[in-house]
Amino acid sequence: MEDFIRGIPKAELHLHVEGTLEPEMTFALAARNGIDLPFTSVGEVRGAYEFTDLQSFLDIYYHGAAVLRTAEDYHDLMAAYLRRAAADNVRHAEIFFDPQTHTSRGIPFETFMVGFERAQRAAEREFGMSTSLIMCFLRHLPEEDALATLEAALPFLSQIVGVGLDSGERGNPPEAFVRVFAVARAHGLRAVAHAGEEGPPEYILGALDALGAERIDHGVACEQDEAVLRRLITDEIPLTMCPLSNVRLRVFDRAEDHNLKRLLDLGVRVTINSDDPAYFGGYVADNYLMAQRALGLTREDVVRIAANGIEAAFLDATRKTELLGEVQRYAG
Numbered sequence: 001m002e003d004f005i006r007g008i009p010k011a012e013l014h015l016h017v018e019g020t021l022e023p024e025m026t027f028a029l030a031a032r033n034g035i036d037l038p039f040t041s042v043g044e045v046r047g048a049y050e051f052t053d054l055q056s057f058l059d060i061y062y063h064g065a066a067v068l069r070t071a072e073d074y075h076d077l078m079a080a081y082l083r084r085a086a087a088d089n090v091r092h093a094e095i096f097f098d099p100q101t102h103t104s105r106g107i108p109f110e111t112f113m114v115g116f117e118r119a120q121r122a123a124e125r126e127f128g129m130s131t132s133l134i135m136c137f138l139r140h141l142p143e144e145d146a147l148a149t150l151e152a153a154l155p156f157l158s159q160i161v162g163v164g165l166d167s168g169e170r171g172n173p174p175e176a177f178v179r180v181f182a183v184a185r186a187h188g189l190r191a192v193a194h195a196g197e198e199g200p201p202e203y204i205l206g207a208l209d210a211l212g213a214e215r216i217d218h219g220v221a222c223e224q225d226e227a228v229l230r231r232l233i234t235d236e237i238p239l240t241m242c243p244l245s246n247v248r249l250r251v252f253d254r255a256e257d258h259n260l261k262r263l264l265d266l267g268v269r270v271t272i273n274s275d276d277p278a279y280f281g282g283y284v285a286d287n288y289l290m291a292q293r294a295l296g297l298t299r300e301d302v303v304r305i306a307a308n309g310i311e312a313a314f315l316d317a318t319r320k321t322e323l324l325g326e327v328q329r330y331a332g
């Protein structure tokens with residue numbers, strides 16, 4: 001089963017590129033950019049990755065991104081992720097990035113977009129992987145900041161397939177970002193949003209109805225509200241679930257408590273993804289494996305989840321058919 005899981009063709013739809021910054025790269029980029037770190041070893045950095053909730057993670061994560069300065073840095077970060085994803089047979093990736101984490105430090109939009117693009121083109125050539133970017137707005141900041149970020153992104157829209165909403169969820173409802181999502185959708189961008197990770201099930205409805213989200217990132221709280229659960233099933237709304245993240249951020253106490261398999265059995269369009277793999281102890285295949293072992297996913301479940309990821313992707317029909325064919329041939 002482990003080999004079957006590692007090799008199955010996958011789409012990854014919930015991955016923050018800033019969350020792929022491994023401690024080894026943090027040290028390399030700090031040295032290259034002449035930045036002093038408050039840590040002396042990779043082991044010490046990993047030791048600091050003990051989280052009690054989402055915010056305790058975000059504090060460390062936004063801090064870590066400060067070593068990213070040049071287009072080369074952003075290229076190296078993206079290239080390392082894409083190489084690692086290819087090893088898990090990720091055939092298509094939709095990659096989140098948080099422009100505000102970088103522009104707030106004076107990094108121009110062009111710097112990261114140029115770096116990302118070079119790595120994406122190389123992965124397409126080398127691995128035959130398709131990739132696109134989803135620009136996330138930080139929900140702990142005002143909507144005005146998000147609107148200014150969208151404005152700054154306009155020259156780069158051909159590189160971006162959609163917009164998302166991330167950062168601290170509690171007390172930051174989706175309704176606060178109605179305008180910026182409406183403008184983004186008017187520009188032809190697709191919409192997703194983190195909802196029901198730590199926040200209440202109503203935030204899932206808010207993401208769908210106020211923001212026009214086509215997929216929900218995490219969404220584990222849907223189980224707390226029968227009407228929300230029914231809505232996800234009826235409208236075939238995919239959930240981009242990240243089991244290792246949920247356990248590391250104590251959304252669930254134990255892997256065995258995760259509701260991914262229950263939701264799958266109820267007919268929810270569950271997908272498996274890695275969120276912030278450098279911080280949560282594993283890339284996408286590790287997330288599949290953890291869910292398989294802790295929740296008893298069958299081989300058919302694994303195939304269903306891999307196919308769900310491809311069906312939920314913002315891809316044209318031709319590429320979807322091609323990738324679904326790869327999954328079917330692999331599953332025999």
Ligand code: HPA
Binds near residue numbers: 166167169197275276
């Ligand atoms: N939730 C909210 N914001 C985030 C996450 C997450 O899981 N990962 C990176 N930013």
Ligand code: ZN
Binds near residue numbers: 014016166217275
């Ligand atoms: Zn996330």
